[in-house]
Amino acid sequence: GQQVMQIPQYQHVQEGEDFTTYCNSSTTLSNIQWYKQRPGGHPVFLIQLVKSGEVKKQKRLTFQFGEAKKNSSLHITATQTTDVGTYFCAGWGNQFYFGTGTSLTVIP
Amino acid sequence: EAQVTQNPRYLITVTGKKLTVTCSQNMNHEYMSWYRQDPGLGLRQIYYSMNVEVTDKGDVPEGYKVSRKEKRNFPLILESPSPNQTSLYFCASSFRVTTEAFFGQGTRLTVV
Numbered sequence: 042g043q044q045v046m047q048i049p050q051y052q053h054v055q056e057g058e059d060f061t062t063y064c065n066s067s068t069t070l071s072n073i074q075w076y077k078q079r080p081g082g083h084p085v086f087l088i089q090l091v092k093s094g095e096v097k098k099q100k101r102l103t104f105q106f107g108e109a110k111k112n113s114s115l116h117i118t119a120t121q122t123t124d125v126g127t128y129f130c131a132g133w134g135n136q137f138y139f140g141t142g143t144s145l146t147v148i149p
Numbered sequence: 150e151a152q153v154t155q156n157p158r159y160l161i162t163v164t165g166k167k168l169t170v171t172c173s174q175n176m177n178h179e180y181m182s183w184y185r186q187d188p189g190l191g192l193r194q195i196y197y198s199m200n201v202e203v204t205d206k207g208d209v210p211e212g213y214k215v216s217r218k219e220k221r222n223f224p225l226i227l228e229s230p231s232p233n234q235t236s237l238y239f240c241a242s243s244f245r246v247t248t249e250a251f252f253g254q255g256t257r258l259t260v261v
Contacts (some may be wrong), residue, residue: 050189072247083239083252084192129191133247136207139184139192 047093047130047140055148060120062143064113070099071115071141078142084129120147151176155240155253162230162260170225170256172240181223182207182244183215185236186255192239197221199246231261 044067054060064073072091076084084087088120090113097104103116113130125147130140153174162168174181182197182208194207198217212234214226223242227234240253 045191055214069216074249076250083206083255084241084248084250089249091249131192137182137194137197137246138208139194141189141191 044138045130045132045138046091047128047143050141051144051146053146053148054120056122057119059066060117060124060145062115062130062145064115064127064140066134066138068134069110070132070134071110073110073130075104075115076129076131076139077126078129078147079126082126102117120145122147122149123144151251153242153251153253155238155256158254158256160256160258162258164231164260165229168227168258170238170240170258172223172225172241172242172253173221174223174242174251175221176242176244176251177220177244178242178244179220179242180244180248181217181240181242183213183223183225183252184241185209185234185240186239187236195225195238197246230258232260234258235260237260 047064074089075087078084094108095106101118105114127142127144129142156171179200183195184192186192193209195213196215199202238256241250243250
């Protein structure tokens with residue numbers, strides 16, 4: 042079946058360092074969404090990308106959707122302690138799938 | 150306030166005792182779904198519903214049932230819970246399947 046994998050599974054960074062998580066699907070996705078889940082919380086929608094090669098920015102966060110619409114990335118510039126949490130990608134292929142998530146720890 | 154409400158937040162039960170986790174949304178969303186979250190596995194979809202009286206299996210439907218008799222409610226039913234269903238469960242809703250999903254607060258279920 043379709044799979045959406047994310048790497049890395051865990052990432053520890055020093056505050057101020059950059060962070061990137063990668064999302065890879067086994068099949069083409071019609072869209073890609075990104076969610077953030079704070080520790081003990083529920084996933085919260087961040088953004089959606091639809092077009093091949095699309096890049097969107099939200100302050101220090103940059104989201105990219107691959108040309109083949111099978112992969113995506115989220116890059117955070119100069120991490121802050123408020124960035125702590127697990128980041129999930131999600132997308133619609135033949136069904137709606139969430140990625141396995143990347144847990145980000147920011148060390149002050 | 151637009152929200153998805155799940156109940157209960159925490160539940161400890163015994164193997165075989167039927168239980169229902171309720172989910173309600175007040176945003177008139179068509180699409181609703183249930184997920185379970187387990188360490189290292191991310192969010193896996195259990196069941197989803199495109200609209201009233203329309204439900205379909207997700208990735209891990211075994212051992213679960215759902216119903217969608219009204220647009221706002223989408224309960225998750227475990228007819229005979231087993232310990233491998235111990236997990237964190239989330240209900241979510243969205244206007245369409247491809248639009249932003251809103252999640253409930255989660256239900257932490259332990260089956261002993």
